[in-house]
Amino acid sequence: xxxxxxxxxxxxxxxxxxxxxxxxxxxxxxxxxxxxxxxxxxxxxxxxxxxxxxxxxxxxxxxxxxxxxxxxxxxxxxxxxxxxxxxxxxxxxxxxxxxxxxxxxxxxxxxxxxxxxxxxxxxxxxxxxxxxxxxxxxxxxxxxxxxxxxxxxxxxxxxxxxxxxxxxxxxxxxxxxxxxxxxxxxxxxxxxxxxxxxxxxxxxxxxxxxxxx
Amino acid sequence: xxxxxxxxxxxxxxxxxxxxxxxxxxxxxxxxxxxxxxxxxxxxxxxxxxxxxxxxxxxxxxxxxxxxxxxxxxxxxxxxxxxxxxxxxxxxxxxxxxxxxxxxxxxxxxxxxxxxxxxxxxxxxxxxxxxxxxxxxxxxxxxxxxxxxxxxxxxxxxxxxxxxxxxxxxxxxxxxxxxxxxxxxxxxxxxxxxxxxxxxxxxxxxxxxxxxx
DNA sequence: TGGTGTCTCTATGTTCCGTTGAGGGTTTGG
DNA sequence: CCAAACCCTCAACGGAACATAGAGACACCA
Numbered sequence: 513x514x515x516x517x518x519x520x521x522x523x524x525x526x527x528x529x530x531x532x533x534x535x536x537x538x539x540x541x542x543x544x545x546x547x548x549x550x551x552x553x554x555x556x557x558x559x560x561x562x563x564x565x566x567x568x569x570x571x572x573x574x575x576x577x578x579x580x581x582x583x584x585x586x587x588x589x590x591x592x593x594x595x596x597x598x599x600x601x602x603x604x605x606x607x608x609x610x611x612x613x614x615x616x617x618x619x620x621x622x623x624x625x626x627x628x629x630x631x632x633x634x635x636x637x638x639x640x641x642x643x644x645x646x647x648x649x650x651x652x653x654x655x656x657x658x659x660x661x662x663x664x665x666x667x668x669x670x671x672x673x674x675x676x677x678x679x680x681x682x683x684x685x686x687x688x689x690x691x692x693x694x695x696x697x698x699x700x701x702x703x704x705x706x707x708x709x710x711x712x713x714x715x716x717x718x719x720x721x722x723x724x725x
Numbered sequence: 726x727x728x729x730x731x732x733x734x735x736x737x738x739x740x741x742x743x744x745x746x747x748x749x750x751x752x753x754x755x756x757x758x759x760x761x762x763x764x765x766x767x768x769x770x771x772x773x774x775x776x777x778x779x780x781x782x783x784x785x786x787x788x789x790x791x792x793x794x795x796x797x798x799x800x801x802x803x804x805x806x807x808x809x810x811x812x813x814x815x816x817x818x819x820x821x822x823x824x825x826x827x828x829x830x831x832x833x834x835x836x837x838x839x840x841x842x843x844x845x846x847x848x849x850x851x852x853x854x855x856x857x858x859x860x861x862x863x864x865x866x867x868x869x870x871x872x873x874x875x876x877x878x879x880x881x882x883x884x885x886x887x888x889x890x891x892x893x894x895x896x897x898x899x900x901x902x903x904x905x906x907x908x909x910x911x912x913x914x915x916x917x918x919x920x921x922x923x924x925x926x927x928x929x930x931x932x933x934x935x936x937x938x
Numbered sequence: 939t940g941g942t943g944t945c946t947c948t949a950t951g952t953t954c955c956g957t958t959g960a961g962g963g964t965t966t967g968g
Numbered sequence: 969c970c971a972a973a974c975c976c977t978c979a980a981c982g983g984a985a986c987a988t989a990g991a992g993a994c995a996c997c998a
Contacts (some may be wrong), residue, residue, distance in 0.1 A: 520823065535834055537958080538955090541956060541957090545955095555964055557974085558974080558975085579793050579794055581955095582954080584792055613822050633934065640934075648926055649857040649922040653922075656890070656916045666882070666924060670871075670931045674928055674934075700919075700932060704921055706869060707879075707921070708924065711881055713858040714859055715883040715887055715913050717907045717911065720855050733944075749944085754988090769946095770943085770995075942995100943994090943995080944993100944994080947992095948988080949988100954986100955983090958981075958982095959978105959980085959981100960977105960978095961977095964974075964976090967971100968969105
């Protein structure tokens with residue numbers, strides 16, 4: 513129950529490895545912008561849980577690698593990471609088809625289509641929580657004219673990606689000093705960013721192939 | 726040879742449809758930051774070619790949708806779009822395997838692997854110019870531990886994407902007042918951004934599936 | 939020729955992203 | 969119990985990026 517927490521000094525010490533320019537005042541600044549909500553000791557000192565440390569890493573990474581303004585990061589993170597520990601979660605699974613469709617504001621048939629094509633996976637007790645984000649994102653893509661069947665391979669890619677990242681994460685964990693669980697989600701973000709660059713390049717080539725200028 | 730050009734007033738008029746807050750002074754500002762280099766009449770008036778208009782659209786889109794700072798946009802665009810019309814192009818195809826490997830600073834075997842798995846396509850006279858970007862992006866992805874074979878499906882997705890976008894582009898062109906070729910590359914960027922959101926969501930689900938917390 | 943469009947250049951404004959410093963509590967260990 | 973190290977809040981400051989506005993002058997078209 514009682515997971516470990518660190519103070520702001522130790523936190524910055526830890527983060528400095530990956531983000532050399534981090535400072536205590538920047539952490540406080542992030543709190544002032546409501547991107548993080550550390551807990552406090554009785555005397556008012558901030559305490560940072562492991563979860564929160566991971567969240568901060570992700571915030572810094574989004575800022576560094578994707579140049580996102582903090583406001584946008586805040587919006588993006590509120591979907592899938594708790595500010596502190598308890599999340600009302602826009603909605604939590606497992607879902608039924610109807611619940612999922614309702615939560616994502618799409619037709620039930622879309623959920624079924626996505627399932628048929630393996631984009632969504634249905635667990636024993638229904639669709640897992642992550643399904644909601646998937647449906648939402650998929651519907652954005654489909655607005656562009658793609659068909660659900662075109663999305664089949666997304667699952668395939670994701671599976672190999674996840675697999676290779678797990679391996680990498682374990683390797684990193686072993687090589688580092690000690691604990692530092694090396695957040696999978698952080699690795700994942702980097703990987704997806706890289707993949708999306710590749711997607712762009714190949715799609716550009718594809719367009720070129722079909723209608724060479 | 727002599728394609729049409731527009732003045733700065735007409736340009737802003739045109740862009741306002743998609744970017745309501747655009748102003749003449751912002752266009753001049755973009756030029757001052759070297760993101761665009763319009764040609765000039767003898768008397769010094771700016772003239773904007775269709776190509777350049779497309780480029781400006783893309784700049785504004787990157788700024789609006791992906792929140793990129795102008796400096797980053799500049800860097801990103803210098804790869805694949807001409808500032809004006811002639812591009813030195815970091816290198817232009819068609820390439821041989823060796824040339825491509827050299828330009829992308831990778832081993833020749835990687836080029837061959839990528840070809841074997843359909844990520845790269847070889848034209849009659851060699852690898853097309855777009856191949857360079859593909860190899861560069863792919864090598865970034867592979868650093869994360871994926872294997873070339875995992876990238877197979879990237880081409881598949883890109884192909885359906887390109888196909889559906891072409892259809893959409895034609896539809897849009899027809900429905901709009903007149904010319905406005907509706908830049909494929911701009912549509913493409915939006916689509917890839919959407920796809921990358923989906924990738925993230927599915928990969929997160931995949932990680933969750935393998936090691937449920 | 940006059941009205942509108944465009945030019946350059948300089949000044950001003952806004953927002954984001956922090957940093958600094960004053961003034962004052964807390965913790966730890968010798 | 970006291971010093972050194974750590975942490976707190978709050979308000980002021982600062983720089984860079986992103987524009988906007990206006991003055992003064994030339995260009996273009998009727």
